[in-house]
Amino acid sequence: MMFWSDPINFIGAWLHSVFSGWGMSAGPAGTLVAFLGILILIVFALVLDIMLVWVERKVVARFQDRLGPNRIGPFGLIQPFADIIKLIIKEDITPEGADKVVYNIAPVLAATAVILLWAILPIAGTITAVDLNVALLFLVAAGSLGTLAIIMAGWASNNKYALLGAFRMVANMVSYEVPMVVTLLIPAIITGTMSVKGITEFQSGVWLVVLSPLAAVIFTISAIAELGRAPFDLVEAESELTAGFNVEYSGMKFGWFYASELLHSYTFGGFISVLFFGGWQVPFLMADGFHFGSALVALPGIVVTLLQAVSFLVKAMIGYWVIMWVKYSMPRVRIDHMLAFNWKFLTPLSLAVLIVTALMDKLLASTNFYVLGMFLSNVVLAWITIEILRGVGRRQRKAEETALQPAMDAAHH
């Protein structure tokens, strides 16, 4: 293995040999290298998180026709560091009657649940922390730890608004987990694997968004709901619950909730890109360079890895940007609307997509129009859905009109 062909694994192997040279046996040396890798990954995610604060504030400012942070450093780039210093030196308040231990563990758990997700994110062809064969289930499992953190925060604060926020979060999570899990099955059916690395490698030719655009849309919607961001931000609806589950938190403990929400959004942007937009795949780029037809532009492995990592991070940022776009352009929905939307629309639709995908995948398995057939089946399904919705809407309007008719007649006479 050479540094130029596979940099990260080379460094890992080199560190392993260095530790062995110091007299460590293979087992502890391997564990130490693994711990160093975990440390580097977490530091990378958290440093990225600091910059996400700037990105989020800048983007929301643009959506609201403002400038955003622009005083400290070029383009306000140093603003997040100033924010952090402010958060750290603020008074740390624990409310009267709070459950101290649970209250203090909650922000840690919220951040942990997000950082756990980075364990399975394939950043480039040769950079994956763990290539789990149950990665898609792992995604759901880590999400449930995040719910737990919010329940703990809401309950331990000894504040009725915080507790109401926690209740809403549970209703939200329990319901939107259903379409999310169902749409996670669709990449698994098409690619035949639950490992995100395998799913990414499958997309070297066609991205899954072409094979199943509906699944991509449903996954994005349920991801936004799982994040608790607008239009599903009932957890922290300011006008009703002041700030929801984190209302009692101050200083850096609040900072952890805020930071983990941002990193969670970016991570879900990453998962949208991995599952449906090819992850680290760059068009025409293979492990040895660009292939244009039969022409090959050979590149060393380190350049390929770098290009793939940049591709992944940019796609994740685009996914994150879409999540922000939705957040800052949509009003909050009412809780009964939100649950009805999930149970009466999103869940049946995701089940229909699952059945159609499973059938078409087997029917078209070895034919030449697999991609076209999968795409068209989604288009037909979307068309049927829209027709059904239009019919329902028409009937509802008719019913309203007939209900209003006597009153209007009475007004005329």
Added chain:
Amino acid sequence: MTPEQIIFIFCAALILASALMVVTTRKLLHAALWLVAALFGVAMVYAILDAGFMAVVQVVVYIGAIAILFIFAVMLTRKEMRDRGPQLRPGWWLAALLGLLVFAGLTFLLITQPGINRTAAAIPSDVDTIGRLGMALVSPNAFVLPFEVASILLLAALVGAVYVAVSKK
């Protein structure tokens, strides 16, 4: 000691300590959270045993669904979430004795089991464990019947829940 053994001892201590806290703590919600810790420890043990699927399912089902429903039910039903009564019943020593006897019996059975000291052969890395599990679940020679029975049970529960919840016109 290998790193794996250290991690195992840590997990085992976590499970035992949390399980003890579940039954000794006076606050109902703390008991539920300690239960989460114990279940998470079990998931870690599965992970050490290279049973990634079991580990993740443990977290999804027990922590993500069951424990959260416990916590939810506790928060919704009890206003005063603190237990004030005595924690021990009069015949506690009998229960302790029985528990010890069962523990001793199980330990004895395990120790006398032939091959208790044998190390399991490592699973070759190219074996698709989760694929095999999936095949076994739908194979007529393996678990297709229990699998289908469980599905019907869940479907019946689903229909029952809808029937109970739907409002009578």
